[in-house]
Amino acid sequence: MSRFLRLLRGHPAAEQIVPRAGFTAWLTGLTAFAMAALAVCALAATFAAGRLADRWSSELARSSTVQVLAPAEEVDRQVTAALAALRTTPGIVSARALDMAEQEALLAPWIGTGLPLDALPVPRLIVIEETVEGPDAAALALRLTAEAPGAQYDDHTRWRRPMIAAADRLRLISGAALALILFATAAMVTLASRAALAANARVITTLRLVGAEDRFIAGAFTRRFTLRALIGAGLGAAGAALAFLFVPDVGAEGAFVTGLAPQGQEWLALAGVPLIAAITAYIATARAAKRALNTIEEA
Amino acid sequence: MSRFLRLLRGHPAAEQIVPRAGFTAWLTGLTAFAMAALAVCALAATFAAGRLADRWSSELARSSTVQVLAPAEEVDRQVTAALAALRTTPGIVSARALDMAEQEALLAPWIGTGLPLDALPVPRLIVIEETVEGPDAAALALRLTAEAPGAQYDDHTRWRRPMIAAADRLRLISGAALALILFATAAMVTLASRAALAANARVITTLRLVGAEDRFIAGAFTRRFTLRALIGAGLGAAGAALAFLFVPDVGAEGAFVTGLAPQGQEWLALAGVPLIAAITAYIATARAAKRALNTIEEA
Amino acid sequence: MIEFSGTRFSYGQDTILSDLNLSITPGSFHFLTGPSGAGKTTFLKLCYMALTPTGGGLTVFGKEAAMLTRDDIARFRRKIGVMHQNCQFLDHLSVEDNIALPLRVQDKFTESRATDLADLMDWVGLSHRAAALPPELSGGERQRAALARAVMISPDVIIADEPTGNLDWDMAQRVLTLLVELNRMGKAVLIATHDLNIIRSVKGQVNARVLRLKSGQLQLAGSDL
Amino acid sequence: MIEFSGTRFSYGQDTILSDLNLSITPGSFHFLTGPSGAGKTTFLKLCYMALTPTGGGLTVFGKEAAMLTRDDIARFRRKIGVMHQNCQFLDHLSVEDNIALPLRVQDKFTESRATDLADLMDWVGLSHRAAALPPELSGGERQRAALARAVMISPDVIIADEPTGNLDWDMAQRVLTLLVELNRMGKAVLIATHDLNIIRSVKGQVNARVLRLKSGQLQLAGSDL
Numbered sequence A, B: 001m002s003r004f005l006r007l008l009r010g011h012p013a014a015e016q017i018v019p020r021a022g023f024t025a026w027l028t029g030l031t032a033f034a035m036a037a038l039a040v041c042a043l044a045a046t047f048a049a050g051r052l053a054d055r056w057s058s059e060l061a062r063s064s065t066v067q068v069l070a071p072a073e074e075v076d077r078q079v080t081a082a083l084a085a086l087r088t089t090p091g092i093v094s095a096r097a098l099d100m101a102e103q104e105a106l107l108a109p110w111i112g113t114g115l116p117l118d119a120l121p122v123p124r125l126i127v128i129e130e131t132v133e134g135p136d137a138a139a140l141a142l143r144l145t146a147e148a149p150g151a152q153y154d155d156h157t158r159w160r161r162p163m164i165a166a167a168d169r170l171r172l173i174s175g176a177a178l179a180l181i182l183f184a185t186a187a188m189v190t191l192a193s194r195a196a197l198a199a200n201a202r203v204i205t206t207l208r209l210v211g212a213e214d215r216f217i218a219g220a221f222t223r224r225f226t227l228r229a230l231i232g233a234g235l236g237a238a239g240a241a242l243a244f245l246f247v248p249d250v251g252a253e254g255a256f257v258t259g260l261a262p263q264g265q266e267w268l269a270l271a272g273v274p275l276i277a278a279i280t281a282y283i284a285t286a287r288a289a290k291r292a293l294n295t296i297e298e299a
Numbered sequence C, D: 001m002i003e004f005s006g007t008r009f010s011y012g013q014d015t016i017l018s019d020l021n022l023s024i025t026p027g028s029f030h031f032l033t034g035p036s037g038a039g040k041t042t043f044l045k046l047c048y049m050a051l052t053p054t055g056g057g058l059t060v061f062g063k064e065a066a067m068l069t070r071d072d073i074a075r076f077r078r079k080i081g082v083m084h085q086n087c088q089f090l091d092h093l094s095v096e097d098n099i100a101l102p103l104r105v106q107d108k109f110t111e112s113r114a115t116d117l118a119d120l121m122d123w124v125g126l127s128h129r130a131a132a133l134p135p136e137l138s139g140g141e142r143q144r145a146a147l148a149r150a151v152m153i154s155p156d157v158i159i160a161d162e163p164t165g166n167l168d169w170d171m172a173q174r175v176l177t178l179l180v181e182l183n184r185m186g187k188a189v190l191i192a193t194h195d196l197n198i199i200r201s202v203k204g205q206v207n208a209r210v211l212r213l214k215s216g217q218l219q220l221a222g223s224d225l
Ligand SMILES: Nc1ncnc2c1ncn2[C@@H]1O[C@H](COP(=O)(O)OP(=O)(O)OP(=O)(O)O)[C@@H](O)[C@H]1O
Pocket: C011, C014, C016, C034, C035, C036, C037, C038, C039, C040, C041, C042, C043, C085, C194, D129, D132, D135, D136, D137, D138, D139, D140, D141, D166
């Protein structure tokens, strides 16, 4: 790391002596810029997908119900049977029958208050807390039919579960994109610096002819590419981050879906993007320079 | 276009004569590969976000309700008043009171059938078809309080609307990423081919010395870069597309959220990615070659 | 074929050549001498259109040099064999391929030319290095390869810049014999050199004119050679 | 300082040099001749460690050449001034900066050195071209610049490959005078050339040994020079 920092300070003579490397240096900067911007997008997508999946998962945890509708003399037995069945079903964390007061509160918007619920043949509700995966709906329905014919499984999570799957998938894909971006950046910087070094083979042999050490030659190239990558990636990441800042937020309601913009300390992760780009560039260039110095022959 | 195709056929002599361009050619191929893969991801994200937004928008169209709970002698008047208010509220397409049979069907899962609903002080339901933007919830509530004190606006769309906004935002961001990818690819290919041409300045002057025409020199470079871009982008796009193919689908339930993978003719758009990359590379290289041929001096 | 009439040339402010008058006709043999930095190479570059006069007239194969496009120049170069002072080669192609390059860029490399090529390589003593890459050649070998490439297309004009600078006496004689032979076949030859011994050794064989560049002017050298 | 003892060298299968024995001591002056392709440049490259012997011993400044790392070589090069046959320069730096390059890579360029540099440029006749880029030099100017760079660090050994190949007689004499002067100051000088006239003109001034490379062997040339 100290070597990395020393490098950024540079060697005054080497800098003037090695040619400006023109297009390849620009190419590195631009690559770093574009890749950093894309990395920030992918990172933000990963974070957002992760947040979505987390939030929806926790919402799922208490979402489904079983209604038991049976003749008054049967209903208590069936509720007990259904509870027993539910509690031994894999994918269900807990099951609990609502008492009359709770059920009344639940129905109030629909049928108003003041109804003699206990006198009416109103179905009884069992609230279930499921695991994230949830139970096998078809198997559960079959089992309930056998043990409590009046019980009906109502999977409120049905439409949310695929959303979690989708969020997970989005997280997976944006994670893969992130890995691709990192790998591609490393490969591109390697190739760009190799191209620069190969194009400068004569410069290298000439410098050797007049007694320049490896460190001197490699340093000049490495520094240039690392700086380009750092600056390019810094601008790219900042640009993309700014774009996220200025997209208006979803507002309070958005709490449910969560915004696309990074939140809290996720912003810190974005700041890591240019740093990682610079370190990647440093390692890639240093290796390319070492290779070039070993390959390019004396003349 | 015919010029583009002729180019891909190539000039047998030129090919052997211009040096293999090593790293820069690989760099172009790799850039095309990574950028095409990212482009496919971004395209897929754009498509998926578009589909989500569309589907959710259409679901929204009939989602909210107003309950009117009032003494039996008041209820009809308040329903009429509420309907009148709703029909003149901006953001609401239509409003309709459910009749008793419909309401009974709606409540069946909760309170069972066979209840004398008309005899009970059950609230009456008004079903509203909203525009995509929907009404101003606060203003509407205020107005209803004034005209029909027993009416209560229940905005079922509350939690979906931000999701549509999020999907739209996702579409925007992935579209921007797509544009960034296209632009960065063009710039990178331009810089890579300029670097290659600059590195081959001596080759160009030597070829000129022995009587090679511009077309001969430029063609050799252009062809190589275009082919590299085409092959690289083809592999990259195919790789990313395969990744989407093999991610298991969300299944039937997913109809609500829609899969992340492209659907139907969206796949065709993906096939366009390598083509656009190749054309971009062709234009970028041809311009770089023209520039180099004008810049590099005789010797 | 190449006609200088009042031709001037300067790099920026530095006037290198002023008021040149010379006609290079088929079958002529010219030597160009002058101290280092006099402008010999610059003069040759004007002849093969690598530079354009900054004043006066210069016609090449009947066309005004200033009017030519890059592709016109490329086509004229196919009638001019140039041996550059720095012997430019494509370092990734073998010596043999480099010598055949002028034919390849015209898509004119054929079987019969291949025999010519072998003979030529033999004459300049490079047969054993045919497969080598240019950077693997010695300085003198490189000069001979450059000359071989210049004459490969049997051009109407042969322009050689210091063709014997890195050659020992015997090899230099061999190379000059080749040029004299080509001149007898009617090709125009123009050689820039600082080596007066070389000029003397050729003067006995052909009717060569010796030009001297001095302070930007072209003079006909006296009989002191 | 440089000791060949039974040294051999071959590029792959081609044996270029076999069983060389020679000692280059401070204050010695050697000419190296031989036909084109004999291995003169190869021999010089062994001296400045651009090539490593494929057999036999070679010690440079008391160290076995085969044992040296690249950085050792870099440091030894600071005591050896090399004028390469192809005159390698950095084309993006001015002639002056190129000549000062050996000092710059050591971070040793100072004010007093700058006067030395100006004097040196003057001596080789390049003062008026100091700001030019190397590709803008004439062939002879490039050779002089390369020589100037070789002597800039006042090295213990000066190695020059065909230093006068592109120079006219007067300029060649001027350059040789500089080398003779340095030799009198105790520097070892080693010059490869094919020009016997050059050798003859120097023999009167210093006690120079003339070596001839023939079929890979080093011979002491007779008094026929
Ligand atoms: N591209 C250029 N830009 C500026 N000046 C140049 C350029 N090329 C050559 N010169 C200068 O023009 C002058 C003549 O150069 P030229 O190469 O014609 O000399 P020459 O007679 O061939 O010398 P030599 O015998 O050393 O090769 C020299 O002083 C040189 O420095």
